[in-house]
Amino acid sequence: MTGFVIDEFDREIIRLLQQDGRMPFLTIANQLGLAEGTVRRRVAKLRSEGLLKIVGIADPFKVGLQTVAIVGLKVERGRIESIAREVSALTEVRYVALSTGNYDLVIEVVVSNNDELLTFLVDKLSEIPGINNTGTSIVLKVAKEDLAWDV
């Protein structure tokens, strides 16, 4: 956790960058009545504090990655942190969350095809000690994806 506190200008900057990650700093500055240098510094600060990432998001289904799966993991309680680290280190995994409820960890896996998913589940995930049970939901269709939540 960070001790850095964001203010309303930071939130406005983030809202604009959620719409267009490449919006010029000058455009943002003009919209908010700030100096371009101020916007540049604030964005750099938000990024270095880990609050904001500006990323090009590629649609997996349009770039040949045909298999996306959401996998819930039940793990041995004492090992949850180490298992989260090991799972996060796998390149096929793009999302890892610790959770309450029916699963201890929820992960999202993106691979080229079902064979690779099988290899991932059988060869990689099962190699990690302490995972007791997994539930795999293969994504047939993305009905909605909107990462620009209100900040």
Place this chain on the structure above:
Amino acid sequence: MRTIQPLALDDLDKKILAYLQEDGRMTFVTLAAQLGVSEGTIRKRVKRLEESGVLKTMGVTDPLKMGLDTVAFIWFKVERHHLEKVIVALKELAAVRYLVVTTGGYDLVAMVVLPNRTQLVTLLNDKLSQIEGIISTETSIVLQIHKQIHEWAPFKSYRETEVSHG
């Protein structure tokens, strides 16, 4: 969802995606220098990737660090003949940020982001209960986001120099 002609990606496209996945604000001049092509070429390629819906550049935050205290995954079992109607109803809920149709033990999985637990209770009890066709739900409340990336393995290898994570 828009229907778009699939775009054939060549090595240059994949290299551009690899860099922009890591840093969405990398300048076209820097990209051009890294990849040994002209700035104009990069500009044209990026435009094409954006227009075909392959690439979208945006600022992404960790909701838990931004004061949005409640992130949850909701797993749905749905009556088959109501599936489309349930999808339409769930998409309309602002709290639902990611919704996928799945095979397996559940028919739909949604990620919801909300300011607090009370609103999650409201969502589960008041809003979801009004949607016809939902048989049951299970909710996993996210305690901590360990990894949230938007770059995937196949493109990483297209970056000549490994860019270190912050």
